[in-house]
Amino acid sequence: MNWLVVAYAVFWTAVFVYTWSMGRKQKELDRRLDELRRLLADQNPQQ
Amino acid sequence: MMDRTMGIATPAAMLVALYFALIYAPTEATMGTVQRIFYFHVSAGILSYLAFIVVGVASVMYLYNRELKWDRLAYCSAEVGVLFACSNIVMGMLWAKPVWGTWWVWDARLTLQLLLALIFVSYLMLGAYIADPMKRASLQAVFGLMGAADVPINYMAIRWWRTQHPSPVMFGGPDSGLATPMYIALGVAVFAMTLLYVYLVRKRIAVERSSQEVEYFEQMVHAR
Amino acid sequence: MNVIAILVLKDFMVELRRKETVASMMMFGLLVVVIFSFAFEPSGVEPARVAPGILWVALTFAGIIGLNRSLAIDLDNDALQGLLLAPISRGSLYVGKVLSNFLFMLMADAVIFPLFIVFNRIDVDAGLGWVILIGLLGTFGFATVGTILSAISANTRMREVMLPVLQIPLALPMIISAVGATSLVMLEEGDGFWSGVNMVIGFDIIYFVISYLVFDYVVEE
Numbered sequence: 001m002n003w004l005v006v007a008y009a010v011f012w013t014a015v016f017v018y019t020w021s022m023g024r025k026q027k028e029l030d031r032r033l034d035e036l037r038r039l040l041a042d043q044n045p046q047q
Numbered sequence: 048m049m050d051r052t053m054g055i056a057t058p059a060a061m062l063v064a065l066y067f068a069l070i071y072a073p074t075e076a077t078m079g080t081v082q083r084i085f086y087f088h089v090s091a092g093i094l095s096y097l098a099f100i101v102v103g104v105a106s107v108m109y110l111y112n113r114e115l116k117w118d119r120l121a122y123c124s125a126e127v128g129v130l131f132a133c134s135n136i137v138m139g140m141l142w143a144k145p146v147w148g149t150w151w152v153w154d155a156r157l158t159l160q161l162l163l164a165l166i167f168v169s170y171l172m173l174g175a176y177i178a179d180p181m182k183r184a185s186l187q188a189v190f191g192l193m194g195a196a197d198v199p200i201n202y203m204a205i206r207w208w209r210t211q212h213p214s215p216v217m218f219g220g221p222d223s224g225l226a227t228p229m230y231i232a233l234g235v236a237v238f239a240m241t242l243l244y245v246y247l248v249r250k251r252i253a254v255e256r257s258s259q260e261v262e263y264f265e266q267m268v269h270a271r
Numbered sequence: 272m273n274v275i276a277i278l279v280l281k282d283f284m285v286e287l288r289r290k291e292t293v294a295s296m297m298m299f300g301l302l303v304v305v306i307f308s309f310a311f312e313p314s315g316v317e318p319a320r321v322a323p324g325i326l327w328v329a330l331t332f333a334g335i336i337g338l339n340r341s342l343a344i345d346l347d348n349d350a351l352q353g354l355l356l357a358p359i360s361r362g363s364l365y366v367g368k369v370l371s372n373f374l375f376m377l378m379a380d381a382v383i384f385p386l387f388i389v390f391n392r393i394d395v396d397a398g399l400g401w402v403i404l405i406g407l408l409g410t411f412g413f414a415t416v417g418t419i420l421s422a423i424s425a426n427t428r429m430r431e432v433m434l435p436v437l438q439i440p441l442a443l444p445m446i447i448s449a450v451g452a453t454s455l456v457m458l459e460e461g462d463g464f465w466s467g468v469n470m471v472i473g474f475d476i477i478y479f480v481i482s483y484l485v486f487d488y489v490v491e492e
Contacts, residue, residue: 007141029257036264165440176427
């Protein structure tokens with residue numbers, strides 16, 4: 001019984017950690033992208 | 048829109064699969080409840096094969112028409128495939144411990160699945176060690192294709208070698224039958240796992256796209 | 272004269288002048304045989320049971336040493352550029368390189384193998400011909416995969432490390448089959464011998480065809 005719990009716990013943890021780390025990376029990249037866009041817009045406002 | 052739908056459908060399907068695996072399916076006679084590892088163990092294994100085949104197909108497509116989206120698909124699918132293959136192996140070990148009394152045997156199926164996972168870890172490493180992006184894409188595509196060719200070889204080898212691991216449940220031969228509710232639970236698990244695979248690959252591709260965009264903008268900023 | 276023959280001849284001429292690759296393969300393979308035979312000696316296991324594994328580990332590592340040098344020679348003075356500019360198809364370039372790698376490995380194997388038999392006290396009558404057949408097929412498969420992978424790893428940072436990282440997992444299903452078939456011969460159990468040999472042959476064919484088709488993409492600029 002407990003092996004079953006361990007196996008499923010491992011699987012779900014792996015999936016959650018992977019999904020979460022991806023979400024965090026995405027957020028970080030979006031933030032950086034915003035920053036860069038603003039920086040570019042400041043540099044030449046006519047665009 | 049598609050992201051939203053997938054974001055709701057995937058966890059829902061996974062929970063349904065969990066219900067089918069833990070409650071709906073009958074308890075197996077000789078092994079008891081531990082046998083319920085089977086549903087997620089097998090479906091993770093199947094999806095790892097699928098992910099690696101996608102790597103092979105996407106690699107061929109990339110070499111054929113040089114569109115970066117194929118390279119991205121191959122790369123991201125390999126990463127998710129490694130995740131599935133590793134969880135397949137770990138769940139298998141946690142099942143083997145109570146049933147066979149040991150974590151690991153050097154049996155054909157276990158060895159080959161481990162090797163398949165290692166091939167694609169090497170594939171990811173290869174990508175990390177090549178500086179030039181165009182060069183990286185085509186060399187990785189070549190290696191991805193060679194790695195994917197290992198999937199059918201594995202599949203045949205399993206049939207030819209004597210093995211302690213039970214024969215494949217599907218298309219395995221006459222002695223590999225399962226009770227119908229078990230088939231249904233496995234089917235649900237495979238379906239949910241497929242959704243999970245698609246969901247993760249889409250998410251991974253989005254990350255890759257953003258990071259390429261960031262790189263591009265960074266070059267623009269530095270160019271001034 | 273045939274283009275492929277010329278390419279192989281070129282590699283032999285280079286090797287004859289430098290005398291690096293084959294000698295280092297022989298030495299390294301020999302050391303592996305010595306270390307393993309020595310390490311397993313106190314365990315008291317019958318040599319025929321561990322010998323196939325020792326033999327294939329030696330051939331594998333000796334092969335890796337040779338492959339690491341094979342393309343490096345062409346890269347050193349940009350000789351590869353010259354080859355790519357010559358009116359030769361990339362396929363013939365690949366076949367030529369596979370053949371010369373294969374022949375170099377065989378030369379090293381020809382020294383490693385007799386010493387392996389002596390050190391492990393192998394009974395010479397026990398299907399020696401079959402062992403040699405598996406050795407030829409396995410070495411060919413190793414050269415097939417290794418040639419293209421050495422071209423891939425030549426483009427990476429840390430190329431000497433990258434080659435075994437790429438090659439060993441990919442070649443291992445074939446090597447395991449070869450070890451299995453070899454030990455069946457040495458223990459004089461016929462059952463399952465051909466399924467091992469068929470695995471090796473299948474591997475050789477599949478990877479030879481794939482590598483032949485995609486070699487172009489590896490060496491392109």
